[in-house]
Amino acid sequence: MNIIITISITAFIVLYAGLFKANKALLPLTVVGLLTALGFTFCAWGGNAVHFGMMQTDNFALAFSGVCIVGTLLIFLLTQNYFHAKSDNIAEYYTLILFALAGMIMMVSYKNMAMLFVGLEIMSVSLYILAGIRKKDFASNEASLKYFLMGAFSTGFLLFGITLIYGATGSFDLDKIQAYLVNNSTSVSPIFYPGVILMMIGLCFKIGAAPFHFWTPDVYEGAPSLITTFMSTVVKTAGFAAFLRLFAGPLEPLHEFWVMPLIVIVCLTLFIGNVTALFQKNFKRMLAYSSISHAGYLLFSLIVITKNSGNNVLVYAAAYTFASIIAFAVLILVKQKTGSDSFESFNGLGKKNPLVALCLTVAMLSLAGIPLTAGFIGKYLMFLNVMTEYKTLLVAFAILNALVGFYYYFRVIVAMWFKDGSETVLSTPAQYKVVLLVSVAITLVLGICPAIILNLI
Amino acid sequence: MEQLLLLIFLPLAGAIITAFAGKSAKIVSTVFSVVSLGLALFIACNFIPNASTQFEANLPWIADLGINFHAGIDGISMLVVLLTNLLIPIIILSSYKHDYKNQAAFYALILFMQTGLLLVFTALDAFLFYIGWEAALIPIYFICAFWGGKDRVRINMKFFVYTIAGSLFMLMGIIYLYLQNPAHNFEISAFYALNLDAAQQGWIFWAFFIAFAIKMPVFPFHTWQPDTYTAAPTQGTMLLSGIMLKMGIYGVIRWLLPIVPAGVQDWSCVAIGLSIIGIVYASLIAFTQKDAKRLVAYSSIGHVGLISAGIFALNQQGMQGAMVQMLSHGINVVGLFFVLDIIFSRVKTNKIEELGGIAKAAPQLAITFLIIVLGTVALPGTNGFIGEFLLLMGVYNVGIWAAAIAGLTIIFGAVYMLRMYQNVMLGKTNELTITFSDIQGSEKFVLYLICALIIVLGVYPKPLLHLTEASVQHLLEQVNQKLTSVK
Numbered sequence: 043m044n045i046i047i048t049i050s051i052t053a054f055i056v057l058y059a060g061l062f063k064a065n066k067a068l069l070p071l072t073v074v075g076l077l078t079a080l081g082f083t084f085c086a087w088g089g090n091a092v093h094f095g096m097m098q099t100d101n102f103a104l105a106f107s108g109v110c111i112v113g114t115l116l117i118f119l120l121t122q123n124y125f126h127a128k129s130d131n132i133a134e135y136y137t138l139i140l141f142a143l144a145g146m147i148m149m150v151s152y153k154n155m156a157m158l159f160v161g162l163e164i165m166s167v168s169l170y171i172l173a174g175i176r177k178k179d180f181a182s183n184e185a186s187l188k189y190f191l192m193g194a195f196s197t198g199f200l201l202f203g204i205t206l207i208y209g210a211t212g213s214f215d216l217d218k219i220q221a222y223l224v225n226n227s228t229s230v231s232p233i234f235y236p237g238v239i240l241m242m243i244g245l246c247f248k249i250g251a252a253p254f255h256f257w258t259p260d261v262y263e264g265a266p267s268l269i270t271t272f273m274s275t276v277v278k279t280a281g282f283a284a285f286l287r288l289f290a291g292p293l294e295p296l297h298e299f300w301v302m303p304l305i306v307i308v309c310l311t312l313f314i315g316n317v318t319a320l321f322q323k324n325f326k327r328m329l330a331y332s333s334i335s336h337a338g339y340l341l342f343s344l345i346v347i348t349k350n351s352g353n354n355v356l357v358y359a360a361a362y363t364f365a366s367i368i369a370f371a372v373l374i375l376v377k378q379k380t381g382s383d384s385f386e387s388f389n390g391l392g393k394k395n396p397l398v399a400l401c402l403t404v405a406m407l408s409l410a411g412i413p414l415t416a417g418f419i420g421k422y423l424m425f426l427n428v429m430t431e432y433k434t435l436l437v438a439f440a441i442l443n444a445l446v447g448f449y450y451y452f453r454v455i456v457a458m459w460f461k462d463g464s465e466t467v468l469s470t471p472a473q474y475k476v477v478l479l480v481s482v483a484i485t486l487v488l489g490i491c492p493a494i495i496l497n498l499i
Numbered sequence: 500m501e502q503l504l505l506l507i508f509l510p511l512a513g514a515i516i517t518a519f520a521g522k523s524a525k526i527v528s529t530v531f532s533v534v535s536l537g538l539a540l541f542i543a544c545n546f547i548p549n550a551s552t553q554f555e556a557n558l559p560w561i562a563d564l565g566i567n568f569h570a571g572i573d574g575i576s577m578l579v580v581l582l583t584n585l586l587i588p589i590i591i592l593s594s595y596k597h598d599y600k601n602q603a604a605f606y607a608l609i610l611f612m613q614t615g616l617l618l619v620f621t622a623l624d625a626f627l628f629y630i631g632w633e634a635a636l637i638p639i640y641f642i643c644a645f646w647g648g649k650d651r652v653r654i655n656m657k658f659f660v661y662t663i664a665g666s667l668f669m670l671m672g673i674i675y676l677y678l679q680n681p682a683h684n685f686e687i688s689a690f691y692a693l694n695l696d697a698a699q700q701g702w703i704f705w706a707f708f709i710a711f712a713i714k715m716p717v718f719p720f721h722t723w724q725p726d727t728y729t730a731a732p733t734q735g736t737m738l739l740s741g742i743m744l745k746m747g748i749y750g751v752i753r754w755l756l757p758i759v760p761a762g763v764q765d766w767s768c769v770a771i772g773l774s775i776i777g778i779v780y781a782s783l784i785a786f787t788q789k790d791a792k793r794l795v796a797y798s799s800i801g802h803v804g805l806i807s808a809g810i811f812a813l814n815q816q817g818m819q820g821a822m823v824q825m826l827s828h829g830i831n832v833v834g835l836f837f838v839l840d841i842i843f844s845r846v847k848t849n850k851i852e853e854l855g856g857i858a859k860a861a862p863q864l865a866i867t868f869l870i871i872v873l874g875t876v877a878l879p880g881t882n883g884f885i886g887e888f889l890l891l892m893g894v895y896n897v898g899i900w901a902a903a904i905a906g907l908t909i910i911f912g913a914v915y916m917l918r919m920y921q922n923v924m925l926g927k928t929n930e931l932t933i934t935f936s937d938i939q940g941s942e943k944f945v946l947y948l949i950c951a952l953i954i955v956l957g958v959y960p961k962p963l964l965h966l967t968e969a970s971v972q973h974l975l976e977q978v979n980q981k982l983t984s985v986k
Contacts, residue, residue, distance in 0.1 A: 407637070412633060414630065414634060422670075425674060426564075426677075429671070429674045429675060429678060430678060432675075432678075434671065437671055437674075441668060441671065444667060445660055445663070445664050445667070448659065448663060449656070449660065452659070456644070456652050459641070459645055460651070491561070492561055493561045493562060493563060496561065496563040496564065497563055
């Protein structure tokens with residue numbers, strides 16, 4: 043609870059600071075606010091408080107809140123000069139991102155479906171604005187409109203699902219829904235099933251799983267890069283946490299019913315995400331499609347539900363978030379210098395900018411899932427999870443997809459190190475260096491001794 | 500235990516220091532590799548061949564997932580550890596005449612790879628083995644793709660995806676074994692003790708075998724190899740052929756035979772068949788090669804085919820032969836590639852028909868090259884002979900025809916290797932080779948060292964055989980015991 047209050051208050055303070063044109067104070071204020079929120083997260087660790095029957099700050103919620111806050115913090119550090127170059131009214135950026143974060147905290151800690159909906163909407167509405175925040179940019183407008191229409195559509199599905207489940211159980215409360223399923227295991231109301239499917243569709247829209255992924259590439263490409271970073275990392279993590287909280291929790295008794303459609307979704311997501319990413323010429327678009335394929339791997343944790351499912355998602359999401367932040371940070375630097383985000387603009391980057399190129403290499407290795415990086419541990423846990431029920435064919439399919447992944451992730455590495463290009467020297471601000479090094483450190487530490495994060499939840 | 504940890508992580512420390520050593524990277528990396536060799540020799544001296552695993556290190560690593568840092572050395576490991584630590588300094592020395600750009604990174608990657616290789620060769624925990632397996636792949640990919648020759652990016656991508664495809668399926672097999680293991684850990688002893696039925700053993704055999712077959716490479720998984728060898732910088736080729744392909748052979752011996760013996764037995768005909776096809780196929784192609792480097796690459800496929808056939812024969816002779824031949828092949832092939840590199844650095848070509856008469860201009864190169872070639876074609880008295888002889892004996896016990904066809908490798912090998920030698924070194928001197936200067940300094944040292952090893956190990960292989968004998972016997976006993984219990 044403290045976490046949400048802190049973040050919301052920070053958002054308002056930042057908004058007022060913006061009114062008084064205290065642009066220099068925005069970043070420090072935000073960082074202090076987020077660090078305080080992070081502090082509250084640590085303080086609440088191990089507790090299991092229920093707030094007004096609406097939210098429950100158990101370790102699951104706190105761990106995901108922590109990842110979201112740290113991710114947002116790193117993204118804020120990347121804002122230096124980024125927003126300033128684009129607009130005078132930059133306080134709005136900060137405020138909207140903070141509101142979205144508050145929404146996400148609700149999404150990862152809801153105990154009542156109403157809270158899920160409220161959190162999702164707080165987050166989504168902020169993101170609709172953020173995607174279109176460059177008023178005069180056509181692509182940005184398109185992204186915003188597409189995102190809004192698709193988002194509204196999916197919210198419809200979600201609400202409809204919630205309604206049907208409410209109709210069957212008479213409650214929004216997760217515990218009561220679970221109790222209903224346990225007590226009436228043989229006579230579950232027929233309207234409950236379509237409710238589950240509709241909720242699954244609604245959530246799959248939000249996390250960008252195929253076949254509900256069509257909005258992602260365009261929105262990711264059109265939105266300002268920093269907002270794309272936010273959407274494809276932190277927002278996605280929160281979406282998964284929300285997904286998991288519902289499906290691995292109260293809906294778990296119906297696992298047999300919803301697992302088949304889920305497997306179809308997973309296979310489609312992996313295949314479409316990877317194969318389309320392979321054909322992209324644009325780095326940003328490639329990351330967008332690859333984020334679809336990562337959604338596929340993340341959903342592995344729901345195919346077989348074990349006591350570790352939540353933790354597996356946490357590891358994978360953390361690995362993916364920090365690697366992606368590196369990738370986008372370098373993309374922003376390259377784009378500032380060359381004006382393009384195609385693969386060619388990365389050619390020969392390693393010669394003059396070894397540090398940046400090395401960081402991006404680690405990120406790509408992690409996204410591809412090479413051992414000694416966090417990405418490998420994440421993938422390994424996912425495979426292990428599914429193998430516990432000996433779904434070998436599914437793992438084999440995922441392995442084939444991972445191989446495709448190597449191709450497109452290595453294209454960046456190849457471009458940076460093995461190709462000759464214009465020898466641009468990137469101007470890397472100190473804050474970018476901090477973000478890059480922190481993220482690389484997290485990626486390697488999680489890859490070499492993941493034990494520190496394996497038993498959190 | 501401390502010795503082993505030092506052995507494994509010394510090269511890694513060396514890699515980190517070398518990376519920041521700038522201009523003196525050559526010297527720093529040489530020092531580290533020579534110290535590593537000394538350490539390996541020290542361990543070998545204190546090694547008791549008749550005892551089981553020694554110098555064991557067992558530390559908890561990722562306890563929640565049942566993963567331990569468990570490594571140790573038995574006779575089989577000892578041999579490949581020696582090979583690795585012997586070849587790395589040789590490989591580094593062989594690069595002394597080269598001036599690679601970003602050389603700090605180059606030598607750091609070689610040392611980093613050494614740690615990966617040593618992990619593979621000493622791991623007693625399947626997860627650790629897998630980590631080492633990949634940790635050796637990443638540096639060699641960068642070495643080959645950054646410092647390689649024409650079309651290196653495409654070729655190395657193929658190599659990388661090929662090998663990692665194999666290893667991911669192996670990972671699947673490892674996870675399966677882990678789940679089957681009631682203790683839920685990756686201990687090799689627990690994997691040995693598993694009771695899997697024939698069908699399970701069959702598919703696990705393939706999951707592992709493909710990974711190893713790609714690495715070796717066994718026909719038909721070899722298509723990445725000639726291109727990669729040719730496009731890689733010489734040191735990369737040496738690392739690939741001298742040490743890295745032994746990862747595949749070692750994997751078969753350590754992780755395939757004792758874990759799924761019934762699967763091996765069921766499929767050994769296929770494995771031996773593929774190996775023998777590979778021998779004949781590679782030899783025939785080697786005949787027609789115009790580029791000496793490619794010729795050696797194909798000859799390597801042939802030699803490895805024989806080693807793999809000998810292992811799958813599942814008897815003492817074949818296995819011992821494989822052990823000796825692993826070491827011999829490593830030394831010989833590194834020697835061959837080094838000679839070709841010396842020639843290339845002088846005349847800028849490895850095309851056989853453009854060369855000739857180098858022997859007149861460079862007698863010392865000629866004589867050392869001849870010894871290496873003779874070692875490669877397994878002349879009695881050289882190190883190649885004992886290995887191939889034992890391997891053929893092992894294959895003979897499976898079937899006389901198999902041995903007869905596999906024996907062709909020696910005849911074929913002699914023909915194309917000697918013909919290559921003849922065309923490159925003997926005959927008339929042409930414009931290119933007239934100014935050829937003889938070997939000097941580090942080149943001389945490395946080549947004489949290799950020749951000395953070839954002759955010494957050829958004349959007196961007993962310590963080598965003695966080193967591995969007990970472990971091989973123990974391994975085969977384990978396999979046979981498990982086979983009878985399955986029946």
